[in-house]
Amino acid sequence: xxxxxxxxxxxxxxxxxxxxxxxxxxxxxxxxxxxxxxxxxxxxxxxxxxxxxxxxxxxxxxxxxxxxxxxxxxxxxxxxxxxxxxxxxxxxxxxxxxxxxxxxxxxxxxxxxxxxxxxxxxxxxxxxxxxxxxxxxxxxxxxxxxxxxxxxxxxxxxxxxxxxxxxxxxxxxxxxxxxxxxxxxxxxxxxxxxxxxxxxxxxxxxxxxxxxxxxxxxxxxxxxxxxxxxxxxxxxxxxxxxxxxxxxxxxxxxxxxxxxxxxxxxxxxxxxxxxxxxxxxxxxxxxxxxxxxxxxxxxxxxxxxxxxxxxxxxxxxxxxxxxxxxxxxxxxxxxxxxxxxxxxxxxxxxxxxxxxxxxxxxxxxxxxxxxxxxxxxxxxxxxxxxxxxxxxxxxxxxxxxxxxxxxxxxxxxxxxxxxxxxxxxxxxxxxxxxxxxxxxxxxxxxxxxxxxxxxxxxxxxxxxxxxxxxxxxxxxxxxxxxxxxxxx
Amino acid sequence: xxxxxxxxxxxxxxxxxxxxxxxxxxxxxxxxxxxxxxxxxxxxxxxxxxxxxxxxxxxxxxxxxxxxxxxxxxxxxxxxxxxxxxxxxxxxxxxxxxxxxxxxxxxxxxxxxxxxxxxxxxxxxxxxxxxxxxxxxxxxxxxxxxxxxxxxxxxxxxxxxxxxxxxxxxxxxxxxxxxxxxxxxxxxxxxxxxxxxxxxxxxxxxxxxxxxxxxxxxxxxxxxxxxxxxxxxxxxxxxxxxxxxxxxxxxxxxxxxxxxxxxxxxxxxxxxxxxxxxxxxxxxxxxxxxxxxxxxxxxxxxxxxxxxxxxxxxxxxxxxxxxxxxxxxxxxxxxxxxxxxxxxxxxxxxxxxxxxxxxxxxxxxxxxxxxxxxxxxxxxxxxxxxxxxxxxxxxxxxxxxxxxxxxxxxxxxxxxxxxxxxxxxxxxxxxxxxxxxx
Numbered sequence: 001x002x003x004x005x006x007x008x009x010x011x012x013x014x015x016x017x018x019x020x021x022x023x024x025x026x027x028x029x030x031x032x033x034x035x036x037x038x039x040x041x042x043x044x045x046x047x048x049x050x051x052x053x054x055x056x057x058x059x060x061x062x063x064x065x066x067x068x069x070x071x072x073x074x075x076x077x078x079x080x081x082x083x084x085x086x087x088x089x090x091x092x093x094x095x096x097x098x099x100x101x102x103x104x105x106x107x108x109x110x111x112x113x114x115x116x117x118x119x120x121x122x123x124x125x126x127x128x129x130x131x132x133x134x135x136x137x138x139x140x141x142x143x144x145x146x147x148x149x150x151x152x153x154x155x156x157x158x159x160x161x162x163x164x165x166x167x168x169x170x171x172x173x174x175x176x177x178x179x180x181x182x183x184x185x186x187x188x189x190x191x192x193x194x195x196x197x198x199x200x201x202x203x204x205x206x207x208x209x210x211x212x213x214x215x216x217x218x219x220x221x222x223x224x225x226x227x228x229x230x231x232x233x234x235x236x237x238x239x240x241x242x243x244x245x246x247x248x249x250x251x252x253x254x255x256x257x258x259x260x261x262x263x264x265x266x267x268x269x270x271x272x273x274x275x276x277x278x279x280x281x282x283x284x285x286x287x288x289x290x291x292x293x294x295x296x297x298x299x300x301x302x303x304x305x306x307x308x309x310x311x312x313x314x315x316x317x318x319x320x321x322x323x324x325x326x327x328x329x330x331x332x333x334x335x336x337x338x339x340x341x342x343x344x345x346x347x348x349x350x351x352x353x354x355x356x357x358x359x360x361x362x363x364x365x366x367x368x369x370x371x372x373x374x375x376x377x378x379x380x381x382x383x384x385x386x387x388x389x390x391x392x393x394x395x396x397x398x399x400x401x402x403x404x405x406x407x408x409x410x411x412x413x414x415x416x417x418x419x420x421x422x423x424x425x426x427x428x429x430x431x432x433x434x435x436x437x438x439x440x441x442x443x444x445x446x447x448x449x450x451x452x453x454x455x456x457x458x459x460x461x462x463x464x465x466x467x468x469x470x471x472x473x474x475x476x477x478x479x480x481x482x483x484x485x486x487x488x
Numbered sequence: 489x490x491x492x493x494x495x496x497x498x499x500x501x502x503x504x505x506x507x508x509x510x511x512x513x514x515x516x517x518x519x520x521x522x523x524x525x526x527x528x529x530x531x532x533x534x535x536x537x538x539x540x541x542x543x544x545x546x547x548x549x550x551x552x553x554x555x556x557x558x559x560x561x562x563x564x565x566x567x568x569x570x571x572x573x574x575x576x577x578x579x580x581x582x583x584x585x586x587x588x589x590x591x592x593x594x595x596x597x598x599x600x601x602x603x604x605x606x607x608x609x610x611x612x613x614x615x616x617x618x619x620x621x622x623x624x625x626x627x628x629x630x631x632x633x634x635x636x637x638x639x640x641x642x643x644x645x646x647x648x649x650x651x652x653x654x655x656x657x658x659x660x661x662x663x664x665x666x667x668x669x670x671x672x673x674x675x676x677x678x679x680x681x682x683x684x685x686x687x688x689x690x691x692x693x694x695x696x697x698x699x700x701x702x703x704x705x706x707x708x709x710x711x712x713x714x715x716x717x718x719x720x721x722x723x724x725x726x727x728x729x730x731x732x733x734x735x736x737x738x739x740x741x742x743x744x745x746x747x748x749x750x751x752x753x754x755x756x757x758x759x760x761x762x763x764x765x766x767x768x769x770x771x772x773x774x775x776x777x778x779x780x781x782x783x784x785x786x787x788x789x790x791x792x793x794x795x796x797x798x799x800x801x802x803x804x805x806x807x808x809x810x811x812x813x814x815x816x817x818x819x820x821x822x823x824x825x826x827x828x829x830x831x832x833x834x835x836x837x838x839x840x841x842x843x844x845x846x847x848x849x850x851x852x853x854x855x856x857x858x859x860x861x862x863x864x865x866x867x868x869x870x871x872x873x874x875x876x877x878x879x880x881x882x883x884x885x886x887x888x889x890x891x892x893x894x895x896x897x898x899x900x901x902x903x904x905x906x907x908x909x910x911x912x913x914x915x916x917x918x919x920x921x922x923x924x925x926x
Binding site for chain 2 (some may be wrong): 403444
C-alpha cells in the first residue's frame with residue numbers, strides 16, 4: 001500500500017475520532033457537573049492521538065524499510081569482481097532500485113512473462129516512459145523483482161501496524177472522555193510543542209547550510225590543499241565532464257575575492273551617498289506630500305527582482321557605455337560591455353533603497369530633543385544634520401552600510417549577467433572581473449560529475465561567502481541593536 | 489567723562505552686524521538641500537529609464553504576426569501511400585510544412601516550378617506550423633482532403649520585419665529578411681491576410697529553440713506551484729514560530745540563539761540557500777532535479793525569516809490590554825493568542841507574507857543551482873515534474889542571441905513586474921486599510 005493512501009486513511013480515522021469525541025463530550029454535558037474542557041477539545045485530543053503517533057510510525061517505517069531494502073539488495077548482489085565495469089557497489093544498488101521502480105510500471109501480464117535479459121526488457125520499459133542506465137546488468141533483474149516483493153510485504157505489514165496504532169489511539173482518547181477530563185490542557189501542551197518545533201526550523205536551516213557545505217568542502221580539500229585555495233592567484237578549474245574523472249585544475253580564491261570586493265566597493269560608492277542623502281532629505285526636508293509619492297517609488301525600486309537589473313545592465317547600459325567610451329576616444333572603447341563599473345553601478349542603484357530605508361529608520365530614531373536643541377542654538381538644518389544627527393546616528397549607519405555590503409557581496413544575478421566570467425586580476429574598473437557568486441553558478445550549472453573538485457569547489461566558495469556575510473551581518477546587527485538601545 | 493560711554497553705546501548700536509558667515513551658511517544649506525533632491529532624482533530617474541527601456545523593448549512581444557491561409561489538407565502530401573488506416577504513425581510523421589507552403593505558393597501566385605522563390609518561402613512561415621497542422625489532423629482525421637482557413641505563425645524574422653524592427657536600409661545580404669520576402673509581406677499585408685494578433689502563445693508555449701513558438705507557459709506553472717508551496721509551508725510555520733518566540737518563549741540563551749539565527753538568515757545571500765537545496769534536498773534526500781517542489785522548499789526556507797520578522801512585529805503591536813482582558817475573562821494563554829491576538833495581527837501578517845512571496849517570485853539564483861535552468865517543452869502536471877520559473881525563463885532568454893528572444897524576454901519581464909507590482913500594491917493597500925493605531 002502506498003504511504004499516501006495510508007496517510008489518507010489515518011487522517012480519515014482522525015476525523016471520525018474528532019466528530020465522535022466532540023459528540024460524546026457534548027452528550028455528557030447534562031448540566032450537573034461543570035465540564036473542564038469544551039466539547040471540541042475532546043474531539044481534537046482524539047484526532048491528535050489518532051494521527052500523531054501514526055504519522056511518526058509512518059515516517060520511521062518509511063526510512064526503516066528503505067534502509068532494509070538497500071541492505072537486502074546489497075546482500076543479494078553477487079560478489080564483485082575487480083574488473084567490473086560498474087564503478088561502485090553503491091551504484092549497483094541504485095541501478096537495481098531504479099530497475100525495480102521501472103518494473104512497477106509494467107502490467108501483470110508482462111511481469112509474469114519476464115524476459116531474462118536487460119536487452120529485451122529495455123524496450124518494454126522504454127514504451128512505458130522509463131529510461132534506464134545502459135549499464136544495468138542481466139543478473140539485476142531477478143534481484144529487482146525480489147526487491148519489489150520484499151517492498152510490497154514490508155509496505156503491507158507497515159500499513160497494518162500504522163492503522164492499528166491510529167485506531168488504538170482514537171479508542172484510547174474516546175474512552176478517556178469525561179466531564180472533568182483535562183482535554184484542553186492536553187491539546188494545548190501539544191500545540192506548544194508544535195510552536196516550539198516551528199521556531200527551531202530557523203536553527204535547523206542554519207545547521208543544514210553549514211553542515212552541507214562543510215562536508216562538501218572537506219571532500220574538496222582532500223584533493224586541493226586549503227593553502228592553494230585560499231591564497232592561489234590563478235582560477236582555472238578546467239572542465240570535468242561526467243565520467244571523465246577529475247582533471248586537475250587550479251582553484252585560486254584571490255581573483256574571485258578581489259572581483260567580489262571590487263564590485264561591491266563600486267556599488268557602495270554609488271549606493272551609500274545617494275541612499276544616505278535621499279534618506280536625510282526624506283526625513284528632514286520633504287513635505288508629507290512629496291514623501292507620500294517618493295517613498296513608494298523608492299520601495300518599488302527595492303521590489304524589482306535583481307535579474308531585471310542584471311538584464312538592464314547587460315542589454316542596455318553595458319552596450320551604451322561601451323559605445324559612449326568609443327565615441328569619446330573616437331575609436332576603440334575603453335569600457336568593455338561587461339565591466340566592474342557597469343556591474344557595480346547597477347548594483348549600487350539596486351542598493352539605494354536598501355541604504356535609504358535602513359538609514360531612514362536610524363535617522364528618525366535620533367531623539368527629537370537633540371534636533372530641537374541644535375536648531376534652538378541657531379544652527380541651520382543642514383548643520384544640525386551634519387554636526388548633530390549624523391554623528392549621533394553614526395554607529396547605526398555603519399551597521400546599515402555593513403548590512404548593505406553583505407547584500408552586495410552575496411548578490412548573484414547582476415554579476416552573473418554583467419560582470420563577466422573571466423577570472424582576471426585587474427585594477428582597471430572598466431574591464432571585466434568575476435565574483436564568487438558567478439563562479440558558484442558557473443560550476444554548478446550544466447552536467448558535471450558531482451564528486452569532482454570542479455563541482456565541490458562551489459561549496460567551498462559558498463562556505464567562504466557564507467562566513468564572510470555571517471561575520472558582517474552579526475557585527476552589523478550587533479551595532480544596530482546597541483544603537484537602538486542607546487536611544488530607547 | 490560721561491559722554492565717552494554714551495558715545496560708545498551709540499556706536500555699538502549703529503555698528504553693522506558682526507559677520508558670522510550667514511551668507512555662506514545659507515548657501516551651504518541650499519547646496520545640501522540640492523544634494524538631497526539630486527540623490528532622490530538619481531534613484532527615480534534610474535527607475536524611470538529602466539522601466540521605459542524594458543517596456544519599449546517588450547510591449548511588441550504581446551503581438552505576434554500570423555498569416556491566415558486556406559490550407560488544403562491534401563491527402564497526397566499527408567499520406568502519399570494511403571497507409572494511414574493501418575499505420576497511425578503516418579499522420580505524425582507527415583510533411584505538414586509542405587501543406588502550409590503549398591497554400592502560401594497558391595496565395596502569392598508563384599509558379600510551383602520557381603525553385604529559388606520557393607526556397608525563400610521556406611523561411612517565411614514558422615516551423616511551428618508542423619505541430620499546429622498535425623494537431624488539427626490528429627483531432628479530426630476527416631479533415632484530410634478538405635480546405636480550411638488556418639492562422640499560421642510567421643517566422644520570427646518576418647515577425648520582426650512586420651513590426652518594423654528590421655532596418656530595411658541595410659543592404660540585403662546583411663539582414664535576415666530578403667527583399668523578396670518583404671515584397672510578399674507587403675502584398676499579404678495589403679490583402680489583410682498577414683496581420684498582428686494578441687500573442688496568447690507567450691503565455692502557453694513551453695521552451696522552444698524558435699522564438700515564435702517559445703513562451704512562458706511552463707515557467708508560469710512552475711512559479712505558480714512554487715508560490716503555492718511557499719504559501720502552504722512558510723505561512724503556517726512562520727506564524728507558529730513567531731507566536732512561540734513572541735508569546736511563549738522565556739528569555740534565555742536558546743531563544744536568543746533562535747533570534748540571532750533568524751535575523752542572520754534574513755541577510756544570508758540567496759545563492760547559499762540554493763547550495764543548501766542542492767546538497768540536502770537533491771543529493772542527500774534524492775529529490776528530483778529541476779522540480780518545482782524542491783524550488784518551493786528552497787524558497788520557503790528563504791522566505792521564512794521575512795515572514796517571521798513581519799509576524800513578530802504585528803504580534804508585538806497588539807496592545808497588552810487585549811491580552812489582559814482575554815486572560816481576565818478566563819481564556820487560557822493559547823486561547824488568548826489564537827482567538828484574540830492572532831485575528832488582530834492578521835493584516836500585518838498578511839502584508840509581510842505578500843511581500844515575502846513577491847520576493848520569492850522574483851528570486852533566480854537559488855533556482856539556477858537546483859537545476860531549474862532546463863529546456864522544458866511540456867507543461868508540468870505535478871510539482872515533481874521538471875519545470876522552470878518566471879525569472880529563470882527570463883535568464884535563459886537573456887542568454888539567447890536572437891533579437892526575437894530579447895523581445896520575448898522583455899515581454900516576460902513586463903509580465904513578471906506586473907505580477908510583482910500587483911502583489912506589492914495589494915500589500916500597501918492592505919496596510920493602509922487595516923493599519924490600526926492603538
